[in-house]
Amino acid sequence: MKHSQDLNEDVAEVLLSEDQIRVKVIELGKRISADYAGRELTLVSVLKGSLPFMADLMRQIELPLRIDLMEVSSYGGTSTESSGLVRILKDLSAPIDGRDVLLVEDIIDTGLTLNYLLRYLKGKKPNSIKVCALLDKPARRLVEIPIDYVGFEIPDAFVVGYGLDFGEVYRNLRFVGVLRPEAYES
């Protein structure tokens, strides 16, 4: 793929501005703080896309909390080989049994990865497990999973920025934007 030196040039439209994201993250942080008041929370972020969201969200939650990181392989993500099974590339660094866990995701579209992760994490016997996603793209959903905290429901477009990538690029954009087709069709 070819991307412009100025990544902004590859963005057709800013879908969510930096300000909109900031306001929403504050709102989510308040809701989560209220819902889990008096409890200790473990935030589990799924690398790599949810890193910026996790970093911002955790600072808006006024509770004692732990954080942990996971990474799972993506279909066709590391090679052209299309066989195999999803693998945990980075597992939790601490047990979560008996803990209240909030899985932090950047975007939910098909729900396939989330479905796998939830099954995996439930096997570790947490006290509770909920999902917080910055973006929800319901038009693409295959696996219907209740998402407890949703930042924005977005239309069916290929989005990048604020952690979301195309070919590992565009994650550092401060906003969420729609990628120009030329950027991925070239």
Place this chain on the structure above:
Amino acid sequence: MSEVTPRETQTGSAFAHASEAEFSRILDFYQVTWEYEPQVFPILWDLDGNVLESFAPDFFLPDLDLFVELTTLQQRLVRKKNRKVRRLRELYPNLRIKLFYARDFRALMLKYGRSALVSELSGTLGQVGPRQNQESVSDDTAGTGHAGAARPLDLSTAPAGATLDAGAHDRRSRGARRRAVRRAAAAYAPNSTAP
């Protein structure tokens, strides 16, 4: 039930279209159980109760209780497929089906960094392949399973008569066919306990 010929599984030739093979690999990757065209649903009958048209969704995901129909037809050519899915939903309102359009498949490939495959797996002719009549009632072969376990047509997820295969249909009396059709319509009716 008539004897059916189990299809091969997990090979490119087992599917009507390469996009279906790719989709099955994605499901395998994420450990989602699937069955390939396990059921044929009648969607149109003549006045004598003979099935004139039927529809076999490409995939059934039993753990999710969801049928998935893939189409790589260009958007402007999917009217017939849309009509069939709409009809299916009318007749079997408890049945959950997701129509996966070419644009959805393209987005999926893009997401997984496999955009180079899109043109290879898509086409204006759509789902042509070894079984040209896959959507007709004469399509009497069905039933493959996950992980290479080929098995005959599985009707276990719906009450008797909810689905028909052509062989069974041909041997029934007119009254039996009518009863079967009524059961088929009831199987996924709002108050049915069927999936």
